[in-house]
Amino acid sequence: MGEENKIIKQVDAFACQLREESDQGAIEHEGALLSQLLLTDKVLKVCQANSLWPLTFGLACCAIEMMATGMARIDISRYGAEVFRPSARQCDLLIISGTVNKKMAPAVVTLYEQMPAPKWVIAMGNCAISGGPFAVEENYNVIEGVDKIIPVDVYIPGCPPRPEALIEGILKLQEKIAGVRHPWPQRKMPENPEVIKI
Amino acid sequence: MSLTQELISTLTAMQVEAGETDYSKCGYHIGVHLKDDQVRNFAQAMLEKGFYLDFVTAIHVTPQFQIVYQFAKFEEACRVNAKALALDDGSIPTISDIYHGADWHERETHDFYGVSFTGHQDLRTLLLCDEDSDLKPLLKKEEKLLSIEGITRKAVENKDTKAEKTEKTNHSPEQE
Numbered sequence: 207m208g209e210e211n212k213i214i215k216q217v218d219a220f221a222c223q224l225r226e227e228s229d230q231g232a233i234e235h236e237g238a239l240l241s242q243l244l245l246t247d248k249v250l251k252v253c254q255a256n257s258l259w260p261l262t263f264g265l266a267c268c269a270i271e272m273m274a275t276g277m278a279r280i281d282i283s284r285y286g287a288e289v290f291r292p293s294a295r296q297c298d299l300l301i302i303s304g305t306v307n308k309k310m311a312p313a314v315v316t317l318y319e320q321m322p323a324p325k326w327v328i329a330m331g332n333c334a335i336s337g338g339p340f341a342v343e344e345n346y347n348v349i350e351g352v353d354k355i356i357p358v359d360v361y362i363p364g365c366p367p368r369p370e371a372l373i374e375g376i377l378k379l380q381e382k383i384a385g386v387r388h389p390w391p392q393r394k395m396p397e398n399p400e401v402i403k404i
Numbered sequence: 405m406s407l408t409q410e411l412i413s414t415l416t417a418m419q420v421e422a423g424e425t426d427y428s429k430c431g432y433h434i435g436v437h438l439k440d441d442q443v444r445n446f447a448q449a450m451l452e453k454g455f456y457l458d459f460v461t462a463i464h465v466t467p468q469f470q471i472v473y474q475f476a477k478f479e480e481a482c483r484v485n486a487k488a489l490a491l492d493d494g495s496i497p498t499i500s501d502i503y504h505g506a507d508w509h510e511r512e513t514h515d516f517y518g519v520s521f522t523g524h525q526d527l528r529t530l531l532l533c534d535e536d537s538d539l540k541p542l543l544k545k546e547e548k549l550l551s552i553e554g555i556t557r558k559a560v561e562n563k564d565t566k567a568e569k570t571e572k573t574n575h576s577p578e579q580e
C-alpha cells in the first residue's frame with residue numbers, strides 16, 4: 207500500500223503545486239462589470255450565456271462526443287456555443303473533454319490562464335471529474351480530477367457523456383451565468399405532436 | 405523452403421536459439437532466445453531479411469530484465485518474437501542504429517522500466533514528464549516479482565494434454 211499511496215500523493219502534490227503557482231499569478235475578479243447598472247448587467251450576462259465560445263481542445267474519447275455535439279445532428283449552435291476557437295485568447299469556455307495527465311496538466315493550466323475573463327470551465331466525463339477508470343492504486347500520472355488544477359463550473363458525468371449531456375452541461379452553465387435556465391426565450395414545442403412526427 | 409524454415413536455419417547458423425512455435429497459441433511463428441551480445445547481429449540479420457520492427461518492450465523479472473523484440477513482415481505471415489536477457493545492471497546493446505524505429509521504443513522502455521540501452525544516442529524521457537524521469541512506473545513490487553520460469557508457459561510450445569493445460573492456468577496470470 208505504502209508505495210502506491212506515495213505515487214498518488216506525488217500526482218496530487220504535483221497538481222496542488224500547479225494550482226498554487228497558477229493562483230499566485232491570478233487576478234481575483236468579482237465578476238463585476240465596470241458599470242453596476244442592474245439592467246446592463248443582466249443584458250450582458252444573458253448575452254454571455256448565449257454566446258459561449260468554447261476552445262477547440264480535446265483530450266480523449268470525450269472529445270469525440272464533443273465533436274458530435276458540434277455537428278449538424280446534435281447542433282450545439284442551437285444554444286449559441288458553436289464557435290469553437292483554436293486560440294485560448296478568443297474563448298471564454300474551456301471544455302476539459304478527457305483525461306488530464308501529469309505531462310498535459312501544465313498545458314491545461316496555461317490554456318486556462320490564457321483565456322480572458324470572464325471564463326468558465328466544464329469538466330466533461332469521469333476522467334476530468336475524478337480520474338475515472340484511472341483513479342486506481344497503480345495510477346502514476348493521471349490528475350484525478352481537473353478541479354485540482356483549475357476551477358470548474360459544471361461537471362458532466364459519463365464515460366463518455368452523450369452529446370445530450372454536454373448540451374445539458376451548457377444549459378446548466380447558462381443557468382449559472384444568467385441565473386435562469388433559458389436566458390433567451392426558447393421556441394415552444396408545437397402543441398400538436400403530429401406536426402413534428404418524422 | 406518456407407520463409408519460417410529459412411529464417412530458422414539462418415538464425416541457427418548464427419548460433420541463435422530459434423524454434424518454430426504454434427501461431428494459434430502464442431501469436432508468433434518463430435520464438436527466439438538471444439544472449440545479450442547476439443542482439444545486434446540478430447537485428448542486422450532481421451533487417452537484411454526484410455522484417456520490420458513491431459515493438460520493443462521489457463518484462464520485469466528476477467534476476468534481470470527480459471527484453472522482448474517483435475518483428476514481422478508485410479509480404480508474408482511471419483512474426484518473430486525475440487527475447488533477450490539484459491545484463492545484471494539492466495543494460496542491453498541498442499538496436500536503434502540498425503532499426504531507426506527502435507529509437508522511441510527503446511526510450512519508452514527506458515522510461516517505464518529503466519532499462520538502459522547502451523549506445524543509444526538520446527535516452528531522454530519520452531512519454532513521462534521530466535519530473536518523473538526516475539519514476540519507472542511499470543516496475544513490479546517486490547512481492548509480485550517472479551523469475552523467468554514463473555512467467556513462462558512451458559506447455560505452449562509442445563502439444564499437451566488437458567491435465568497439463570489446467571496446470572498451466574494455475575500459473576501466474578502474466579504470460580510470456
